[in-house]
Amino acid sequence: MPDALALTWRQYRLERRMFWRNPSAAFFNFVLPLLFLAAGGAILSGNQHDLNKLVPAIAGMSVMSTTFTALAYNIVFLRERGVLKRIRGTPLQTISYFGGVAGNAVTNTALQIAIVVLAGRVVFGIGWPGHWGELVVFVVAGVVCFAALGVAFAHAIPNFESTAAYVNAVFLPVVFISFFVFDSKSAPGFLRTIAEALPLKPLIDGLSGAMVTGSNLSSHLDALAVIGLWGAFGLYFAVRGFSWEQSRT
Amino acid sequence: MNDAVPAIEVRALHKRYGEYEAVRGIDIVVRRGEVFGLLGPNGAGKTTTVEILEGYRKRTSGEVSVLGHDPAGRSIELRRRIGIVLQSGGIYSHITPREALRHWASFYPHPREVEEVLALAGLEEQGDVRSRKLSGGQLRRLDFALALIGDPDLVFLDEPTTGFDPAARHAAWETVRSLRDLGKTILLTTHYLDEAQELADRVAIVKDGRVLAIGPPRELMAHPPGHPPGGTHYRVAYRDASGELVERQTDDPTRLLNELSGAALARGERLEELSVGRPTLEDVYLELTADA
Numbered sequence: 001m002p003d004a005l006a007l008t009w010r011q012y013r014l015e016r017r018m019f020w021r022n023p024s025a026a027f028f029n030f031v032l033p034l035l036f037l038a039a040g041g042a043i044l045s046g047n048q049h050d051l052n053k054l055v056p057a058i059a060g061m062s063v064m065s066t067t068f069t070a071l072a073y074n075i076v077f078l079r080e081r082g083v084l085k086r087i088r089g090t091p092l093q094t095i096s097y098f099g100g101v102a103g104n105a106v107t108n109t110a111l112q113i114a115i116v117v118l119a120g121r122v123v124f125g126i127g128w129p130g131h132w133g134e135l136v137v138f139v140v141a142g143v144v145c146f147a148a149l150g151v152a153f154a155h156a157i158p159n160f161e162s163t164a165a166y167v168n169a170v171f172l173p174v175v176f177i178s179f180f181v182f183d184s185k186s187a188p189g190f191l192r193t194i195a196e197a198l199p200l201k202p203l204i205d206g207l208s209g210a211m212v213t214g215s216n217l218s219s220h221l222d223a224l225a226v227i228g229l230w231g232a233f234g235l236y237f238a239v240r241g242f243s244w245e246q247s248r249t
Numbered sequence: 250m251n252d253a254v255p256a257i258e259v260r261a262l263h264k265r266y267g268e269y270e271a272v273r274g275i276d277i278v279v280r281r282g283e284v285f286g287l288l289g290p291n292g293a294g295k296t297t298t299v300e301i302l303e304g305y306r307k308r309t310s311g312e313v314s315v316l317g318h319d320p321a322g323r324s325i326e327l328r329r330r331i332g333i334v335l336q337s338g339g340i341y342s343h344i345t346p347r348e349a350l351r352h353w354a355s356f357y358p359h360p361r362e363v364e365e366v367l368a369l370a371g372l373e374e375q376g377d378v379r380s381r382k383l384s385g386g387q388l389r390r391l392d393f394a395l396a397l398i399g400d401p402d403l404v405f406l407d408e409p410t411t412g413f414d415p416a417a418r419h420a421a422w423e424t425v426r427s428l429r430d431l432g433k434t435i436l437l438t439t440h441y442l443d444e445a446q447e448l449a450d451r452v453a454i455v456k457d458g459r460v461l462a463i464g465p466p467r468e469l470m471a472h473p474p475g476h477p478p479g480g481t482h483y484r485v486a487y488r489d490a491s492g493e494l495v496e497r498q499t500d501d502p503t504r505l506l507n508e509l510s511g512a513a514l515a516r517g518e519r520l521e522e523l524s525v526g527r528p529t530l531e532d533v534y535l536e537l538t539a540d541a
């Protein structure tokens with residue numbers, strides 16, 4: 001008798017295979033953050049202070065793009081194409097299906113963080129992360145939070161053609177505000193307030209502590225709380241009102 | 250499970266979307282091993298009814314039993330025993346039929362052989378082609394294959410041959426007949442009346458959320474609902490001397506033909522394009538569903 005865990009694993013393997021077969025998705029997942037790193041590194045070359053800011057910022061953005069962006073795209077695509085509805089009619093349990101889908105996203109996040117950490121060590125001279133445990137805690141918290149927000153956000157996207165517009169309308173401003181406030185001490189107060197209340201800036205703070213500054217977890221508990229609150233909000237809306245099929249209107 | 254228990258039992262089914270009542274009291278019993286056709290114009294409530302039976306929608310009121318289960322409970326046990334061909338169900342762009350069938354097979358306790366199902370669906374040659382490169386007809390056959398891989402007792406076919414060319418339709422009909430020969434129960438919705446006439450043991454004609462007529466196609470054709478009972482209805486048509494097409498209804502074609510041909514011979518004329526036909530399911534359907 002197929003059990004839920006074995007089916008989760010099978011679904012995960014299928015999602016991985018489908019991921020690698022879609023070259024554009026693979027590109028956005030792996031090449032884009034590397035390009036950001038390369039471009040930023042070239043601009044900031046020789047300025048260790050700024051490089052120390054660049055690497056955790058790109059790591060935070062990677063978490064968001066591999067979970068929030070990728071899942072919002074995926075869920076809308078599979079929903080509009082009728083794949084979700086077809087799966088809904090089989091004995092595959094919801095938990096196994098989403099276990100596989102989420103596992104796929106987490107694998108991409110882990111691979112990207114590994115690439116960024118490696119690049120930080122080899123190319124940007126910031127050494128290995130000082131606090132591996134703290135790094136894991138923040139990556140896991142970021143993954144759960146942004147994955148849930150991505151699935152929840154998919155509900156708001158009416159059709160596949162408009163996915164890019166919807167996702168970028170959230171992703172780009174959040175990234176810009178968070179990067180700016182993280183980097184600049186002179187950011188206006190209201191912008192700082194907004195950035196601190198959104199989940200990306202706290203995530204970058206935590207990653208920065210783990211990877212660069214060496215400040216320990218206890219000094220980033222407020223950041224973790226913000227990520228946790230957004231995560232709870234995301235999970236609630238991800239589950240509530242999840243739509244397995246195209247809206248008929 | 251007792252064979253005497255019907256595969257599907259629907260009593261006084263109602264479904265309301267806000268103010269709009271899509272299903273207004275449908276009663277249907279589908280016996281085990283039968284091919285049952287659900288016919289009706291767009292918006293008649295067919296798909297809503299079928300999706301309630303498949304567990305996709307919750308009913309507003311009424312009693313529904315599918316293989317002894319309430320589909321609203323969405324039990325895994327029930328889903329292991331049904332196969333669904335949706336009107337438009339998609340598939341991953343980069344998966345091949347063989348991979349999809351292997352993956353789907355893992356959902357079920359006693360799946361059929363992947364190669365056997367590929368052959369049944371006529372996809373032997375496309376087994377390793379990515380789905381984005383398959384034609385519409387081939388994708389539809391993959392829908393069939395995925396619905397059959399779990400070796401279901403009950404198969405839902407929602408407009409299964411829409412968009413098929415005539416040869417593909419006949420091939421699909423053969424597949425449906427072979428399923429019936431295996432003792433499967435099939436609930437078929439279709440726009441094609443000839444398809445229902447060919448395949449269905451019994452049909453229900455649905456309009457405005459109600460069942461207008463139910464029975465074997467042969468009986469509905471012989472005794473159209475709303476006509477006086479007794480006798481089989483025939484339609485006799487011919488072109489008269491002035492070139493006009495004349496159509497007459499009768500339950501005694503022998504007498505009518507004798508009168509017509511006698512009169513024509515007496516006038517020294519011929520009955521051009523003479524035909525004697527029985528109403529098809531399409532005639533019955535059009536008459537029943539015509540707006541008064």
